[in-house]
Amino acid sequence: MASWLWSSSKTAEAPSGIPDRSARQQCWDARDRYFGCLDKNSIVVPGQEEGKTCKAEDTDYRKLCAASWVEYFNKRRVLQLRQDLMEAKAAEQRASGGPITGVKA
Amino acid sequence: MKLLRTLTPTFRSTTLRNSPSSLRPFTLSAARCYSSPSTPPAGNPLPAGPGESGSKRQDKEKGAVGPFTLKAAALFGVTGLGLWYYFQTEKAALKQRKDQETATAKIGRPKIGGPFTLTDQDGKEWSSEKMMGRWSLVYFGFTNCPDICPEELDKMGLVVTSIAKSHSTELLPIFITCDPARDDVKAVKAYVKDFHPSLVGLTGTYESIKKCCKAYRVYFSTPPNAKATDDYLVDHSIFFYLMDPNGKFVDAFGRSMGPQEVEGKVARYLEQWDTREGRGPWSE
Structure with missing residues (x-):
């Protein structure tokens, strides 16, 4: 019932109903499909894709999630990926620093 | 000092x-x-x-x-x-x-909590007096919360269910909105339906919600001049609190804690509670 209300707000500018459990799940699934597409195309920041890349996924995502949610998820994706990258770099440095200390010992 | x-x-x-x-x-x-x-x-x-x-x-x-x-x-x-x-x-x-x-x-042990009177999901007045004599879990959130609130409320539901089984104690789960502009009684009623059947959903006037949040040391910020029809998110702290049968704060559980970890901690507090004295080691 509420999911019908939710999907009826096509533009998702303002939620015309409260997203219920299934509406939330639909939104998260659409988000994951879109982000999965970005990953496949090695795009970190949503919106930086060109042409028809991930267009269908993005449209679906924006249809099933409120604009505020899209904005939130997109920002969080960038932050998360940056954090992952920093952690990976730190781990790499630790790994490359390992043998030197090993030689010293 | x-x-x-x-x-x-x-x-x-x-x-x-x-x-x-x-x-x-x-x-x-x-x-x-x-x-x-x-x-x-x-x-x-x-x-x-x-x-x-x-x-x-x-x-x-x-x-x-x-x-x-x-x-x-x-x-x-x-x-x-x-x-x-x-x-x-x-x-x-x-x-x-x-x-x-x-x-x-x-x-x-910080002084968290205190008396409040809000409105429940059926539009009835709900006072913190109802927390007396029961253990309760209190969570602050908002119905348009993208992912954290539903996850936390699900976690809370799991803890309530498992404690009911392991300790035959019915915890009282409470959801308090920090978005009173949009979360009216109807919205809260529709929202809490998705979670544990005993979940109480509370809303109120901006002033009463603000006072309650302050008592529970919950920070929240709604965008200025937010209208009920606007699409916005609310920044808020995301802990849920365990309150003892005297309505006194016992512990807060963060997002990083899984349901089992919370369950274990709650169980330990329940076991430390001296029923005859009506107090725990955390009581003053």
């Missing part, structure tokens, strides 16, 4: 430790005298002897006081007094340290 409290013991213990150290020579000799009564007669003339003037005075005083010179008696008295003072102050310092430990334990 807190600084003072942490500073005083160190200040105290150093001054105390310094003053007895100047008394130490006496203390040592006194201890020797006390522990073996056979030594004093042999050892006594020696410390009094070395100085020339000392031995002269000793000769003069000998007749009057017998084997004990006035000086030795004075020394004994001073030593005794010193010892007494030392033990007294050490005892006081120890007591102070102990008091301080319990004080920090009490200070460490």
